[in-house]
Amino acid sequence: MTNTQNIKKRPIFMEIVSHIEHKNAIVITGMRQVGKTTLLRQVYDSLVSKSKIWFDLDNPLDQKVFEDIEYKNIYERLQKAAGTFDKDKRLYVFIDEIQNYPEITKVIKYLMDHFGVKFFVTGSSNFYLKNLFPESLSGRKFVFILDPLSFGEYLYFKDKISAEELNIKIAKGEIDNSPKTIIDFKKYEQSYEEYMYFGGFPEVILTDDEDLKIRVLKNIFASFFEKDLKILSNYTDIRELRDLILLLVPRVGSMLDITKLSKELGVPRQKIYDYLEFLQGTFFIRLLSKFSKSIDRSVAGGKKVYFSDTGLLRVIGNVNDGQLFENVVVNQISRYGEIAFYSKRNTAEIDIILNKKVAIEVKLNGVDQDLRKVQQLSLEIGLEKSIVVPKDFIDSNDFLSGLFIF
Numbered sequence: 169m170t171n172t173q174n175i176k177k178r179p180i181f182m183e184i185v186s187h188i189e190h191k192n193a194i195v196i197t198g199m200r201q202v203g204k205t206t207l208l209r210q211v212y213d214s215l216v217s218k219s220k221i222w223f224d225l226d227n228p229l230d231q232k233v234f235e236d237i238e239y240k241n242i243y244e245r246l247q248k249a250a251g252t253f254d255k256d257k258r259l260y261v262f263i264d265e266i267q268n269y270p271e272i273t274k275v276i277k278y279l280m281d282h283f284g285v286k287f288f289v290t291g292s293s294n295f296y297l298k299n300l301f302p303e304s305l306s307g308r309k310f311v312f313i314l315d316p317l318s319f320g321e322y323l324y325f326k327d328k329i330s331a332e333e334l335n336i337k338i339a340k341g342e343i344d345n346s347p348k349t350i351i352d353f354k355k356y357e358q359s360y361e362e363y364m365y366f367g368g369f370p371e372v373i374l375t376d377d378e379d380l381k382i383r384v385l386k387n388i389f390a391s392f393f394e395k396d397l398k399i400l401s402n403y404t405d406i407r408e409l410r411d412l413i414l415l416l417v418p419r420v421g422s423m424l425d426i427t428k429l430s431k432e433l434g435v436p437r438q439k440i441y442d443y444l445e446f447l448q449g450t451f452f453i454r455l456l457s458k459f460s461k462s463i464d465r466s467v468a469g470g471k472k473v474y475f476s477d478t479g480l481l482r483v484i485g486n487v488n489d490g491q492l493f494e495n496v497v498v499n500q501i502s503r504y505g506e507i508a509f510y511s512k513r514n515t516a517e518i519d520i521i522l523n524k525k526v527a528i529e530v531k532l533n534g535v536d537q538d539l540r541k542v543q544q545l546s547l548e549i550g551l552e553k554s555i556v557v558p559k560d561f562i563d564s565n566d567f568l569s570g571l572f573i574f
Contacts, residue, residue, distance in 0.1 A: 176325055177210055178203065179338050180312055184211055187310055193276060193287040197294055198314035199451040199476060200395065201388050203370045204290040205264050207314060211288060212262050220260040221250040225268040234269065239278040243285070263289040277305055292396060293450040313451075316368030316477045318503055319360065320574030325373055328359055337574045343504055343522070345555055345568040353561040353571060360571040364496045367479025385483045396450050408435055412443050416453065416473050417485030421494045421519075423470045423511070424455075444471075451476050454498065459508040459521045459549070472509055474498045493559050493570065494519060494530045500573040501528060510549060518545055527554040530570075534558030539566050 184194060184207070194211075196204050212222060223230040233249070236242050246259060261279075266272060266289040279285040294313070320337055323329045337344070366372050369388060372381050397406050411433055416424075424444075430437045447453045455471040474495045475481035481495060501507055501520055510518040510527070520528040529542040534556040546554045556567050 175206060175210065176331075178207065178314075178317070178321060179335060180314060181207060181210055184312055185214055188215065188286070190310070191280070191284065191286070191308075193280065193289065193305070193309040195309050195311045196288075196290045196314055197292070197311060197451075199316065200292060200391050201369055201371065202314050202316050204314050206370075208262055208264055208288060208290050215260055217258070217260060219250050219257045220262065221246060222262045223264065225263060225265045225272075231269045234272050234275050239275055239282075242275055243279055243283050246279075246285070258284055258286060260286045260288070263287065266291045267293075273305060277308070280308060315451075315499075315503070317370060317373060318368065318574060319363050319500060319571070322363045322368060322373055323356065323359060323574075325370065326359065328356065334574070341504075343501070343526070343555075343568065343573060345565055345572075347565060348561070348569070348572055350561050350563070353569060356571055364478055364492060364570075365482060367477040367481075368499075369477060369479065372479055381479070382483060385479050389480060389483060392450070392452065396452075408433060408439070409443050409446070412440070413447070413452075414485060416447075416475075417481065417487060419473055420475065420481065420487050420491045421472060423472050425470075444473075454502065456498070456507060456509050456520075459510040459518070459524070470511075490532050493532055497528075497530045497557050497570045497573065500570065510545065512545065512548075516541070516545055518542055521551065525552045527551045529554075529556045531556060532559050534560075534562060534567050 184196070187194060188211075196207060198204055209222075212220060223233065225231050233245055234242055236245075243259075246261060250259060263272070276285075276287050276289075280287065317325060320329070320334050324331060324334045363373075366378075366381050367385070369385070372384050372388075375381050375384055393406065393410070397409065412429065415429060415432060426437050426440050429440050433440070444453070444455065448455050452475070454474045454476055456474065457471055475484075476499065478492055478496045478499070481487060482492070487495070498507065498520060501522055505523040508521045508524075510521055518527045519530045522528060527542050527546040529538055531538050539554070539556050542556060543554045554566070556562075557570050557573070558567055559570055561569050561571075
């Protein structure tokens with residue numbers, strides 16, 4: 169097993185290790201190749217206890233350890249594999265790629281309840297985990313979603329900022345639109361351009377050659393089809409899903425017309441809804457609901473679509489600079505809480521509403537008129553604050569360049 173001592177730790181690492189001694193299982197999920205296995209190994213390496221053991225369920229031999237109708241036998245097997253027979257010593261079990269053996273959840277529950285075993289697991293997506301972790305594990309797990317790297321993490325991985333600087337920005341817990349300078353902007357302008365065009369997958373970020381970056385992104389897309397789509401039953405579904413993804417690309421930032429998508433693909437509306445749920449459940453896309461003070465109306469309204477990684481978006485199809493910038497900003501702001509959008513009878517719109525409090529309008533080139541419009545709409549629906557997010561620098565507290573959203 170690879171030692172992770174020299175690999176940079178993402179901020180979520182500290183949050184996870186703070187729960188090491190809690191009885192609940194730790195579940196790490198997210199898109200493929202966002203670094204779940206590396207993160208799990210870092211937690212494993214940080215654990216002082218020698219009563220720990222690692223399994224990779226991509227390996228059929230590792231799966232076999234858990235294939236026994238007598239769960240006590242599995243526990244004894246784990247103890248032996250970890251080299252400990254002290255029943256008073258807690259056993260820590262790390263399992264990578266848990267979706268490859270769904271039946272293991274029953275074993276996990278039993279060993280947690282009867283022997284106090286601490287489990288750390290990774291799973292490829294929320295879509296799988298809904299089925300993998302039944303109600304019997306309700307309240308027995310902490311779920312951590314690992315996204316592609318944020319812009320702040322990108323700067324840290326590229327040695328542009330220190331871990332301390334990154335943690336200070338994260339600790340604020342909200343978008344910081346305190347005064348910035350053009351000097352600060354110029355310092356990171358080129359980095360933001362690269363982040364926007366190539367996205368936040370760790371391997372892509374740590375690859376210098378641009379052609380190689382594109383090849384890595386294409387491989388990630390291929391891996392999604394080869395592995396995540398195994399859950400679909402036949403080739404027709406896979407082909408339809410591929411075609412739906414291609415139709416979604418030019419619709420980035422737009423409200424989806426399910427009837428139109430259904431006609432273009434030649435499949436029932438319900439199937440479109442199912443595919444969208446699958447794509448969101450595998451963290452491939454992000455669907456924004458309409459903002460409403462009423463929960464029911466928010467759920468029932470139309471949705472806007474964005475891709476979870478802008479690098480992946482660009483290798484799939486073509487979008488204009490405005491769409492690409494709006495997509496990257498939506499991904500950045502989603503880390504600060506619940507996001508939605510507002511549409512006033514299709515005559516006026518607010519791109520993002522954060523935590524039902526802050527209105528955010530995204531513009532490649534923001535002007536005062538954009539600010540006045542979003543402020544007026546904010547007043548009408550009772551929001552506390554309004555800002556415009558342009559791509560370039562504007563010297564005003566009401567304008568915050570996307571570059572400063574870490």
